Amino acid sequence: MYLTGNQVRQSFLDFFAARGHEIVPSASLVPGGDSTLLFTNAGMVQFKDVFLGTESRPYTRAVDSQKCLRVSGKHNDLDTVGRDNTHHTFFEMLGNWSFGDYYKKEAIAWSWELLTKVWGLDPDRIYASYFVDNQGDLPSDQEAHDEWLAQPGFNPAHLVQGGRKDNFWEMAETGPCGPCSEIHYDFGADFCDMKDVEGHVCEPNGDCSRIVEIWNNVFIQYNRTSRTNFQALPKRHVDTGMGFERIVSIIQGVNGNYETDVLKPLLDETQRIAGHTDLQREENLTAYRVIADHVRASAFLIADGVIPGNVGRNYVCRMIIRRAARFSRKINLTEPFMAKVAAKVIDNYKEAYPELLANQALIFDTLTAEEKRFAETLDSGFAQLQDAIDELKAKGESQLDGKRAFDLYATLGFPMEITRDILSESGLGVDEDGFYEAMEDHRLASGKGSAFADMGNDKTEFYASVFAKLQESGKLSNSGVHYDPYSSFRTPTKLIAILKDDALVDSVNVEDEIEFVIDRSPFYIESGGQIGDIGKLTNAPSEDTWEIEVSRTFKPVSGLIVQSGKVLSGKPKVDSQAVAKVDLESRRATMRNHTGTHLVHAALRAVLGEKVHQSGSVVDPERMRFDFNYPQAVSKNDLLKIEALVNQFIDAEYPVKKQEKSLDQAKAEGVTALFGEKYGQIVRTIEVADERGRVSYELCGGTHVDNTAEIGSFYIISESSVAAGIRRIEAVTGPGAYKFARERINQLNSLATFLETTPAEALHKVETLESEIKQARRELEQVRIEAANQSFKQKLDEVREVAGVKVLSAQIPNADVDALRNLADQFRQKHPSGLVVLATVINDKPSLIAAVTPDLIQRGLKAGDLIKRLAQVVGGGGGGRPDMAQAGGKDPEKLAEALLQVDSYIIENLK
Ligand SMILES: [Zn+2]
Ligand SMILES: [Zn+2]
Numbered sequence: 001m002y003l004t005g006n007q008v009r010q011s012f013l014d015f016f017a018a019r020g021h022e023i024v025p026s027a028s029l030v031p032g033g034d035s036t037l038l039f040t041n042a043g044m045v046q047f048k049d050v051f052l053g054t055e056s057r058p059y060t061r062a063v064d065s066q067k068c069l070r071v072s073g074k075h076n077d078l079d080t081v082g083r084d085n086t087h088h089t090f091f092e093m094l095g096n097w098s099f100g101d102y103y104k105k106e107a108i109a110w111s112w113e114l115l116t117k118v119w120g121l122d123p124d125r126i127y128a129s130y131f132v133d134n135q136g137d138l139p140s141d142q143e144a145h146d147e148w149l150a151q152p153g154f155n156p157a158h159l160v161q162g163g164r165k166d167n168f169w170e171m172a173e174t175g176p177c178g179p180c181s182e183i184h185y186d187f188g189a190d191f192c193d194m195k196d197v198e199g200h201v202c203e204p205n206g207d208c209s210r211i212v213e214i215w216n217n218v219f220i221q222y223n224r225t226s227r228t229n230f231q232a233l234p235k236r237h238v239d240t241g242m243g244f245e246r247i248v249s250i251i252q253g254v255n256g257n258y259e260t261d262v263l264k265p266l267l268d269e270t271q272r273i274a275g276h277t278d279l280q281r282e283e284n285l286t287a288y289r290v291i292a293d294h295v296r297a298s299a300f301l302i303a304d305g306v307i308p309g310n311v312g313r314n315y316v317c318r319m320i321i322r323r324a325a326r327f328s329r330k331i332n333l334t335e336p337f338m339a340k341v342a343a344k345v346i347d348n349y350k351e352a353y354p355e356l357l358a359n360q361a362l363i364f365d366t367l368t369a370e371e372k373r374f375a376e377t378l379d380s381g382f383a384q385l386q387d388a389i390d391e392l393k394a395k396g397e398s399q400l401d402g403k404r405a406f407d408l409y410a411t412l413g414f415p416m417e418i419t420r421d422i423l424s425e426s427g428l429g430v431d432e433d434g435f436y437e438a439m440e441d442h443r444l445a446s447g448k449g450s451a452f453a454d455m456g457n458d459k460t461e462f463y464a465s466v467f468a469k470l471q472e473s474g475k476l477s478n479s480g481v482h483y484d485p486y487s488s489f490r491t492p493t494k495l496i497a498i499l500k501d502d503a504l505v506d507s508v509n510v511e512d513e514i515e516f517v518i519d520r521s522p523f524y525i526e527s528g529g530q531i532g533d534i535g536k537l538t539n540a541p542s543e544d545t546w547e548i549e550v551s552r553t554f555k556p557v558s559g560l561i562v563q564s565g566k567v568l569s570g571k572p573k574v575d576s577q578a579v580a581k582v583d584l585e586s587r588r589a590t591m592r593n594h595t596g597t598h599l600v601h602a603a604l605r606a607v608l609g610e611k612v613h614q615s616g617s618v619v620d621p622e623r624m625r626f627d628f629n630y631p632q633a634v635s636k637n638d639l640l641k642i643e644a645l646v647n648q649f650i651d652a653e654y655p656v657k658k659q660e661k662s663l664d665q666a667k668a669e670g671v672t673a674l675f676g677e678k679y680g681q682i683v684r685t686i687e688v689a690d691e692r693g694r695v696s697y698e699l700c701g702g703t704h705v706d707n708t709a710e711i712g713s714f715y716i717i718s719e720s721s722v723a724a725g726i727r728r729i730e731a732v733t734g735p736g737a738y739k740f741a742r743e744r745i746n747q748l749n750s751l752a753t754f755l756e757t758t759p760a761e762a763l764h765k766v767e768t769l770e771s772e773i774k775q776a777r778r779e780l781e782q783v784r785i786e787a788a789n790q791s792f793k794q795k796l797d798e799v800r801e802v803a804g805v806k807v808l809s810a811q812i813p814n815a816d817v818d819a820l821r822n823l824a825d826q827f828r829q830k831h832p833s834g835l836v837v838l839a840t841v842i843n844d845k846p847s848l849i850a851a852v853t854p855d856l857i858q859r860g861l862k863a864g865d866l867i868k869r870l871a872q873v874v875g876g877g878g879g880g881r882p883d884m885a886q887a888g889g890k891d892p893e894k895l896a897e898a899l900l901q902v903d904s905y906i907i908e909n910l911k
Contacts, residue, residue: 402434546570
């Protein structure tokens with residue numbers, strides 16, 4: 001069975017969803033709240049806290065396809081990416097998960113069913129392993145052993161044992177752990193790349209590329225407290241992982257991951273741009289693979305907010321793009337081209353990962369800018385590196401000094417990984433530890449990163465220094481700016497710093513674009529889906545008046561809040577007293593929409609069930625957008641119920657209570673927390689409730705109305721799909737709802753006026769009109785057919801004589817080939833000796849038919865020859881028997897010209 005990559009992913013999700021699993025969206029490549037990890041590198045990252053027992057979810061079965069990236073800065077196996085068929089930086093991991101729910105029996109049976117029944121893999125190619133402890137501390141996994149043997153069609157000889165190395169999984173030296181069962185696939189004897197190795201046997205974990213692992217089922221059943229002490233867990237879990245690209249390559253029956261429809265289009269596009277033949281592509285396959293892999297990885301990174309830079313994740317993004325650029329030089333691609341390849345990535349992945357399409361322009365621009373920037377230094381970098389290689393060889397050394405490798409990076413932007421690549425092609429290496437030491441030294445000596453200032457755009461250091469100065473001068477306390485967007489829309493404050501062009505200044509002029517710091521700020525900072533406030537900062541009335549527009553507020557470093565905007569009037573000066581005013585109209589509209597999302601959340605759960613929960617939201621003054629998990633489109637009827645319920649909550653005038661309390665207390669009171677959010681110990685709760693009962697109780701830092709009645713009214717304006725298993729509702733409240741309803745009423749009124757009826761009667765009138773139109777169309781069709789018949793009959797009378805031969809040649813409007821044939825027959829019945837050529841136009845294409853009576857065939861006139869000649873004129877071809885032939889063409893305008901040829905054909909050929 002052939003499935004596209006997208007179908008493979010979807011069938012995996014669907015298979016487990018049908019078995020009670022929640023479809024969970026992939027977490028970002030940037031792990032939320034886990035500073036120990038550079039990138040999400042496995043499916044289990046987003047569920048780690050669930051297994052550790054510090055987080056709970058409203059479901060016990062989950063299925064997902066997780067975006068992963070593996071390129072740790074140091075000692076990675078990046079070198080192998082591109083050099084073989086299977087290694088990637090970015091990849092997807094398919095996983096099904098049980099949190100204290102099902103266990104080995106179901107997990108193994110479902111694996112087998114999916115692979116052999118749904119995807120149709122040959123059971124004889126599948127191997128499975130189970131755990132047998134080579135250290136003797138733990139019992140063998142008899143249960144997995146028995147379950148595998150119970151699978152229908154499983155070959156018992158394909159069940160193998162594995163020890164601690166391959167068949168035991170642990171998160172760390174202590175903590176949750178357990179045996180696992182690997183599933184391996186046999187690609188066939190041809191795939192063994194170790195045939196020449198003496199004593200080699202093809203087997204699971206036998207190191208050759210014939211039998212390879214495709215899926216690992218981990219059964220978490222112990223908590224390890226010391227090297228030898230394993231305690232049985234009260235709740236046992238299942239954690240599985242299957243490499244998406246590999247299973248797609250198996251299902252599609254292609255030779256390696258780069259031949260799948262997931263990656264092949266990227267190589268094809270590169271080939272198109274390079275103008276290579278297939279042979280040239282084959283000869284440069286490593287470059288092609290590196291480009292495909294790295295462009296895909298950088299597109300996903302940029303979509304998740306990681307742009308090229310000099311430190312941490314940003315360094316990795318830069319390094320990957322530059323490594324692709326360096327390989328592109330090998331196939332003579334010197335102009336920026338990666339955006340075109342990225343367009344193929346977006347095309348292929350946009351359904352499953354809509355963030356790609358949403359960030360398309362950013363992805364294209366970032367790639368192109370980084371390619372251009374690297375191109376400026378690349379040639380001198382190559383030259384310097386070649387000098388270094390020559391020197392090393394002359395001295396008989398094998399390793400480039402780390403300091404020198406770092407200089408190549410600092411001055412010419414050559415990441416260490418690229419230097420390492422190039423050196424290794426000459427059989428040389430680089431002192432990687434020395435590189436990182438030099439990097440550290442340099443950062444320390446230069447006050448952390450300022451030597452790189454022109455290469456990156458990380459302004460964190462700058463804001464940190466501003467914060468430090470404000471603290472030193474006593475303008476800010478250690479706790480920073482007092483932030484309170486909740487209690488007032490007007491806050492007396494002091495302008496304590498003005499930033500212009502990334503420098504602190506004492507005063508600025510009208511029209512200047514600036515950033516500024518005030519000691520107390522009421523402006524809401526965009527978070528939790530709620531847009532940031534706009535407003536104004538005005539000085540105290542006694543001084544020379546000035547005013548600054550506030551268009552954005554952000555927190556660049558903890559404790560420091562910065563506003564940005566334009567000076568509207570006057571000359572703002574540092575240390576002036578001022579009043580910060582939040583724009584009331586837009587903030588109130590935003591508050592109505594935010595409280596509205598909490599009501600939507602409650603109504604969704606009431607109508608669609610408690611399994612529904614929020615997976616994202618955007619709240620601004622215009623509207624709200626609410627994303628939630630649900631397997632199919634919400635029915636019209638349910639949407640109406642949800643809308644009605646939210647309006648009931650509004651009409652019931654529920655108070656909205658905002659409180660701060662401990663997370664434990666809020667949880668004990670049954671609060672709804674959002675997934676992926678990390679909460680501190682003190683949380684803010686929003687409760688919509690009174691003595692009639694509780695409508696909603698959520699953890700939320702947003703701003704809200706005091707009573708649901710303030711929302712006014714609520715309309716859902718759309719319901720759509722965002723990603724697999726995720727739906728989106730867009731809605732309006734308050735004046736936005738009025739505006740929406742008013743527009744619809746105006747449209748209906750115009751329609752009714754046009755139809756000369758009342759709005760209530762408009763639909764009925766349209767239905768009546770439609771059936772009248774249908775009737776009229778039927779009648780018109782009848783008339784048309786009759787008219788065509790009539791014109792046939794008239795044409796029959798237009799017979800001419802050419803050299804004594806009776807000839808009819810004519811265009812017949814509105815006819816088809818059958819009608820032409822029928823008319824040609826009528827002609828021959830009426831004229832026992834004669835020649836007829838008829839033409840018509842069908843779907844903008846000319847069609848011709850010719851017929852000749854037997855006596856004239858004897859005299860040298862042949863329908864087939866004639867039609868061939870005519871068809872050439874209208875740009876087509878055709879032929880047939882001497883008595884009857886037909887042809888088609890391309891150019892209907894030339895039909896008349898073609899028919900003119902009939903007479904000369906007769907004169908030339910008649911004997
Ligand atoms: Zn082998
Ligand atoms: Zn909220």
